[in-house]
Amino acid sequence: MEASPGRARTEHDRIERRPDRPADPAKYRSPLDGAVVRLVRLEHQEGDAEVLYVGELEGFAGRTVVTLHPVRDSGGLREYLAIFANLAHVEPGIVRGKTLRDADRLGTVGAGTAGEKPPLDYEIRRLRTGVAARSLDAGEGDFLADARTVGCDQRNVLPLR
Numbered sequence: 744m745e746a747s748p749g750r751a752r753t754e755h756d757r758i759e760r761r762p763d764r765p766a767d768p769a770k771y772r773s774p775l776d777g778a779v780v781r782l783v784r785l786e787h788q789e790g791d792a793e794v795l796y797v798g799e800l801e802g803f804a805g806r807t808v809v810t811l812h813p814v815r816d817s818g819g820l821r822e823y824l825a826i827f828a829n830l831a832h833v834e835p836g837i838v839r840g841k842t843l844r845d846a847d848r849l850g851t852v853g854a855g856t857a858g859e860k861p862p863l864d865y866e867i868r869r870l871r872t873g874v875a876a877r878s879l880d881a882g883e884g885d886f887l888a889d890a891r892t893v894g895c896d897q898r899n900v901l902p903l904r
Contacts, residue, residue, distance in 0.1 A: 756889055757894040757896070758869060758896060758899060760896040760899060761896075764898050765898070765903070769904075771901040771902065771903060771904065772901060772902050772904055773901075774863070778851045780830060781847065782810060782846065782847045782849060783846075783901060783902065784844070784902065785812045785814050785902070786901065786903075787814050787815045787816060787900075788813065789814070789815055790813055791842045791844055792812045793811045794808065794810055794837060794838060794843060795879065796809040796839060796879075796881050798881065801881075801884060802887065803828035804829045805829040805830050805831055805852070806828075806830040806831070806850070807826065807828040808849050809826050809886055810827075811823075811876050812825060814900060821870065822876050823867055823870070823900060824867070824868045824869075824886060824892060826864070827863065829853065829863055829864045830851065830863075831851055831852055831853040832850045832851045834848050834849060837849055866894065866897070867896075867899075867901075868887070868893060868894055868895060869895045870891065871890070874891050
């Protein structure tokens with residue numbers, strides 16, 4: 744899963760893949776099954792996920808869904824964001840505040856090139872300590888702002904197949 748063409752790449756703080764986790768992305772459950780995008784419960788997640796945002800998000804193509812996941816990691820209980828972008832369609836009922844469970848359908852992505860899966864922009868970001876997830880503002884770019892979140896290699900929190 745990679746960034747949309749035209750999306751500017753900048754250097755950010757990033758939590759790299761833990762060395763004890765497999766490097767091969769095929770070893771992990773993915774939110775993309777054909778053109779259907781589904782929520783993936785993160786490893787060590789406590790409780791259900793919650794929708795924080797649905798709509799257009801600067802820097803991404805198509806519609807975007809941002810979900811909040813409480814995850815117990817080595818630092819205690821932390822909040823992670825999952826950003827699903829380049830969606831052609833969002834399922835009815837996927838709105839801010841909705842609680843989601845593993846494998847709930849989020850929407851669909853547009854058509855990919857012949858013989859390839861459709862593109863999905865998928866990012867995992869960990870909220871910095873002290874940031875209130877529900878106060879984040881998509882218009883201000885808080886979902887991607889270094890001051891608020893840290894990019895996280897998705898292989899650190901995706902469950903193994």
